[in-house]
Amino acid sequence: MKTFWQRFLLNPRVIIGLIWLGAVVLVALLADVLAPRDPFAIVGVPFAPPGGAHWLGTDSLGRDVLAGLAHGARTTLLIAVLSTLAAVAFGTLVGAIAGYYGGLIDDILMRATEFFQTIPSFLFAIVLIAILSSSAMNLVIAISVVSWPPITRVVRAEVLSVKSREFVQAAVVAGQRDHAILVSQVLPNTLSPLIVTGSLLVATAILIESALSFLGLGAPNQMSWGFMIGAGRSFLRDAWWLVTIPGVAILLTVLSINLIGEGLNDALNPRLAEL
Amino acid sequence: MSQPVLTIDGLTVALPVWSDRKHAVSSVSLTIGKQEIVCVVGESGSGKSIMGKAILGLLPKPHVRATGGRILFEGRDLLQLAEGDMRRLRGGRIAMIFQEPMTALNPLMKVGRQIEEVLEFHTDLKPEARRARVLELVADVHLPDSDRIVNSYPHQLSGGQRQRIVIAMALALKPALIIADEPTTALDVTTQAQILHLIRQLQQAQGTSVLFITHDFGVVAEIADRVAVMRHGEVVEAGPVDGVLRAPQADYTKALIAAVPGLKPRAKDAGADMPLLVVRDLEKTYVSTGIFGRASRSVNAVDKVSLELGRQSSLAVVGESGSGKSTLARCIVGLETPNGGEVLIDGERITGLTREQLRPYRRHMQMVFQDPFASLNPRQRIGEIIALGPMVQGVSREQALAEARELLTLVGLKSESAERYPHEFSGGQRQRIGIARALAVKPKLIVADEPVSALDVSVQKQVLDLLNDLRRSFGLSMLFITHDLRVAATVCEDIVIMQRGVIVERGTTARIFAHPQHAYTQSLLDAVPGKEWINSLP
Numbered sequence: 001m002k003t004f005w006q007r008f009l010l011n012p013r014v015i016i017g018l019i020w021l022g023a024v025v026l027v028a029l030l031a032d033v034l035a036p037r038d039p040f041a042i043v044g045v046p047f048a049p050p051g052g053a054h055w056l057g058t059d060s061l062g063r064d065v066l067a068g069l070a071h072g073a074r075t076t077l078l079i080a081v082l083s084t085l086a087a088v089a090f091g092t093l094v095g096a097i098a099g100y101y102g103g104l105i106d107d108i109l110m111r112a113t114e115f116f117q118t119i120p121s122f123l124f125a126i127v128l129i130a131i132l133s134s135s136a137m138n139l140v141i142a143i144s145v146v147s148w149p150p151i152t153r154v155v156r157a158e159v160l161s162v163k164s165r166e167f168v169q170a171a172v173v174a175g176q177r178d179h180a181i182l183v184s185q186v187l188p189n190t191l192s193p194l195i196v197t198g199s200l201l202v203a204t205a206i207l208i209e210s211a212l213s214f215l216g217l218g219a220p221n222q223m224s225w226g227f228m229i230g231a232g233r234s235f236l237r238d239a240w241w242l243v244t245i246p247g248v249a250i251l252l253t254v255l256s257i258n259l260i261g262e263g264l265n266d267a268l269n270p271r272l273a274e275l
Numbered sequence: 276m277s278q279p280v281l282t283i284d285g286l287t288v289a290l291p292v293w294s295d296r297k298h299a300v301s302s303v304s305l306t307i308g309k310q311e312i313v314c315v316v317g318e319s320g321s322g323k324s325i326m327g328k329a330i331l332g333l334l335p336k337p338h339v340r341a342t343g344g345r346i347l348f349e350g351r352d353l354l355q356l357a358e359g360d361m362r363r364l365r366g367g368r369i370a371m372i373f374q375e376p377m378t379a380l381n382p383l384m385k386v387g388r389q390i391e392e393v394l395e396f397h398t399d400l401k402p403e404a405r406r407a408r409v410l411e412l413v414a415d416v417h418l419p420d421s422d423r424i425v426n427s428y429p430h431q432l433s434g435g436q437r438q439r440i441v442i443a444m445a446l447a448l449k450p451a452l453i454i455a456d457e458p459t460t461a462l463d464v465t466t467q468a469q470i471l472h473l474i475r476q477l478q479q480a481q482g483t484s485v486l487f488i489t490h491d492f493g494v495v496a497e498i499a500d501r502v503a504v505m506r507h508g509e510v511v512e513a514g515p516v517d518g519v520l521r522a523p524q525a526d527y528t529k530a531l532i533a534a535v536p537g538l539k540p541r542a543k544d545a546g547a548d549m550p551l552l553v554v555r556d557l558e559k560t561y562v563s564t565g566i567f568g569r570a571s572r573s574v575n576a577v578d579k580v581s582l583e584l585g586r587q588s589s590l591a592v593v594g595e596s597g598s599g600k601s602t603l604a605r606c607i608v609g610l611e612t613p614n615g616g617e618v619l620i621d622g623e624r625i626t627g628l629t630r631e632q633l634r635p636y637r638r639h640m641q642m643v644f645q646d647p648f649a650s651l652n653p654r655q656r657i658g659e660i661i662a663l664g665p666m667v668q669g670v671s672r673e674q675a676l677a678e679a680r681e682l683l684t685l686v687g688l689k690s691e692s693a694e695r696y697p698h699e700f701s702g703g704q705r706q707r708i709g710i711a712r713a714l715a716v717k718p719k720l721i722v723a724d725e726p727v728s729a730l731d732v733s734v735q736k737q738v739l740d741l742l743n744d745l746r747r748s749f750g751l752s753m754l755f756i757t758h759d760l761r762v763a764a765t766v767c768e769d770i771v772i773m774q775r776g777v778i779v780e781r782g783t784t785a786r787i788f789a790h791p792q793h794a795y796t797q798s799l800l801d802a803v804p805g806k807e808w809i810n811s812l813p
Contacts, residue, residue, distance in 0.1 A: 166650035167660075170712065172630075173608050174664040175637040188654040 008267035017259030020252050028073040035067030039223040043067075047239050057241050059232060065245060071223040072246065076253075079136060079219070080205035083143035087205075088198045090144065091151025092187070098152070099159030100182050110156070113149045121146035125208055129217045136219035139212065143205050154197050158190035165189075192268035199261040203254045210250050225250050279306040280452050280484045281330070285344035288322070288329055288508075299325040299339060300508045307452065312478060312485040314495045314516070316531070317505035318731040319702075323488045326505075327454045329354075330486070331371060332361045349451065367397050370445035374457040376437035380429040386440045387413070387425025393447045412443040416473060434596075435466035442473065449481060456488045463595035464758060468802035471497050490731060492535050493761075496520055496805025504528045520808055534736035536761035538809050540784035541768050549622065551752045552584040552607070552640075552720055557616035559602050576602040578776040579616065584720070589746065589753035591763035591784075593799070594773035603773070604724045604756045608642045609633050620720065638668055640720040641713035646729055647705035651697040657683070657708055658693030664716040675715075682711040686741060703734035707741065714749065724756045739765055760803055764788065772796050 056065040098109040128142040213226030232242025413421040459467040503513040644650035662675035680690040
């Protein structure tokens, strides 16, 4: 039987996903080295096509598209990862409590979760940004507020199935306290679906962040991919690269995260993968 | 002997490359004559079920496939047969009876319709004729009130009734051969006796041959004409049932037969003083609520049960599924809250205490669980699992882990096992770990809920022997929940018999085996598979 890492890393789809995502992370980390100047600075003539002095050309104001792409990767990834972590933490907490204690607590928490789930999530995010004003922090808050309910449902379902297993009863007979049972016995056994759902959530978060930035609701003074598309959209017929390059970056990044997420799923549930 | 119905000749089934052995079945040869019941016996992993599946072409391809040999049935080699021909044969000339009738039946279809479907696929009978045949089949398997039965869904029937329906489906086309894969393992002992009787009777009436796969030598003694004992994919011994059971040749067969729990009642050794555990008028009622929160149906799982258990003695609670024996155990250890009555341990009342208040009493009693695969947390090391109880009681982590290592050697495992994870151990080893965990707080009472029913018979014997030794060296009392009178007789001096939440008989094991008073006890004793053979063993 192959180990988890063998199953995960030898999957060709995972390799493709990891290569692209690794490149994006590297560019985001090295943004200051690759493009040491402010991405908003005017560095040349407007609408310079790709392949000249500036590799990926310049935009309508003469800003370097490559610099925007590198700094945008940083903003987009950071906001997506932070908001996912916040959503996973909150969703896990709510789901674990609802699943473990059941009864009235479960009813209250799950009705609240359903309340959040019934609101169209993107509109809800726009409303939140409109109320909170746009900043990087508020973007994280808005994205995590609209994306925790699925996590809650996954964790609750897992906790429900794990808590009826005999080893949990054995812990009860041993006299372990409820919160200790939840943390040490139940939650570690819900990790695999949580990791898969969480990893796919990063992709969704990137999409929401880009869409908000496209609408001009993104973090001000922070270059992001969605902002680049929004700024370049009126010049689509004259300067195709302004929209296409960040658009393809978003497409490939979301795709690679989905590939990795599916690879995680196959590696964590080897029986399903074989069917 | 006339022409055999089925001839298996040098069958080899390969396992996928990543498995721990190369062949599930390696060069097995076996014949089944007309009107003969051949039992294939073996422990789990012996390849007996894979062989049954190979005959029907049901192997999980492409990973597991037959690589050699022939399976001759009515002049054709089944391994060479095209999928279409195989499909006509399955259910037609060869039928199968599965272990778990609930999964073999479609839960969304009335059972009568499911039997009819078999006839629809394989015959040209008119609808009226089909329906008449369905009723006839249902009557053949001795199901009462056949009009009601055919209009029921599987969940409305009991396990035994469902298995009868599966048998009726298997018989629908008058097959030449029936393959029965552990058909009674999931059933209660009395139901098992009825089903075995039914299979034997129908087989004689219809002249069918049966390949019967089982792990239980008692069942073999009850039903078989000939036996083949399998181990690691090979037949180690084969022959007529009397020869194999009474004068086994292979060492492995001898060991398996020696592991069959006998019906020799255990004698009482010590006089009892103040009882350790007293249960008085314990009641537990389950209420299922309707849609609008009203109590719609209540079941008395445990109904005014009283019992006493002395120090260093052991009491078996025997009953079939649904008798309330597990609920009783769970009420005693505090996993369920009883609706009435009381439980006293060492003279102190523990019913009505909160979990916080109950904690000091946890060191007096511990539980051994049924399923060795579900009762250990797969994400914790063995050492931590065992050390949990003492740590909750305030023992330091280092000391608890050191004691856990000692306990592991005591239950027959290496002390290094403490560093490993549960999935690295077999079922029997896991059950030993479960016992070590129960012993870790040095309890006076162990409640064991069917601790060996998930284990193979040879492993079962080892675990029972271990429990016996530990009882003596730790001075333990044991409340032993089981459905198997044979196991109860080997482990316990006293027995109570439970039926539908009520204790119907109690007494010493010797008395109950010699002079059962209650009709239900009598029927349980009669239902023990192969009892005549077991009693004739030295």
